[in-house]
Amino acid sequence: MIRPEDFEFVRVDWFDAQSGFSSPLSLEELEEVPPTETTSVGCLIKEDKDKIILGFMMFGKEGYFKHWQMIPRGMIRKIIRLREIKSKGKKK
Numbered sequence: 001m002i003r004p005e006d007f008e009f010v011r012v013d014w015f016d017a018q019s020g021f022s023s024p025l026s027l028e029e030l031e032e033v034p035p036t037e038t039t040s041v042g043c044l045i046k047e048d049k050d051k052i053i054l055g056f057m058m059f060g061k062e063g064y065f066k067h068w069q070m071i072p073r074g075m076i077r078k079i080i081r082l083r084e085i086k087s088k089g090k091k092k
Contacts, residue, residue: 002063007043011080012052014038014071040069041082052076 015035025033042054045065051072055065 001061002058003061004043004058007045007055009042009082010044010054011082012040012054012071012076013078013080014040014076016075037077040071042069049073052079
């Protein structure tokens with residue numbers, strides 16, 4: 001049985017690749033296209049020297065993920081490990 005608690009949750013700040021074909025751009029305009037800063041938060045499924053894989057929306061006890069995302073290492077700016085925050089003095 002796989003549970004959400006079996007996974008570490010992370011926030012990944014990364015630059016997404018871009019392309020376009022809806023409107024023509026001049027060379028000058030293309031050279032000025034900035035990288036798109038992106039943030040993803042999810043279950044850390046795999047992390048190695050080449051990539052990180054995140055899972056979203058886990059179903060059942062078998063660990064099926066409805067959505068997943070693979071981000072190449074070269075696109076990643078920062079990985080933040082998320083931890084449970086417990087507030088002092090607050091009752092649940």
